[in-house]
Amino acid sequence: MKTKNTLIIAALTGLLLSGSAFAANAQDNIATADKTENASTKLTVLQVKPLQFRVSYNNPISKSVVVRILDNEKNVLFSENRKVENNYLKYFDLSTLMDGTYTFEITDGKEKTAQSFDILTTTSRVVSSIN
DSSP states (O other), rough: OOOHHHHHHHHHHHHHOEEEEEEEEEEEEOOOOOOHHHHHHHHHEEEEETTTEEEEESSOSSSSSEEEEEEETTEEEEEEEEEEEEEEEEEEEEEOOOOOOEEEEEEEETTTEEEEEEEEEEEEEOOOOOO
């Protein structure tokens, strides 16, 4: 009985130590649609934490910008029309999105700038043996 309890404890300890680690990452594709040299330097997408982004757009031409988040099939997941003076700045938490390719798109008057990124969930497992 004592040996059986020892084996169960050893097995549970091994399972706890071998656990799975999950990490979600976003990778920049830096794909820009209808991009000009000037527009591409205005849009900055910075990942500040895993799947949390800081989006900024500097020196807009017009007094309002349209900000959208699109999925791979060009479905609009988020859209807002915001009045701006010097720049647009907003933080986005995209941790609820599934794996795939997404795009931040900003329309400033007739100028459209976009930056795509991938969300990939990686899993790593450790194998251990119990003797």
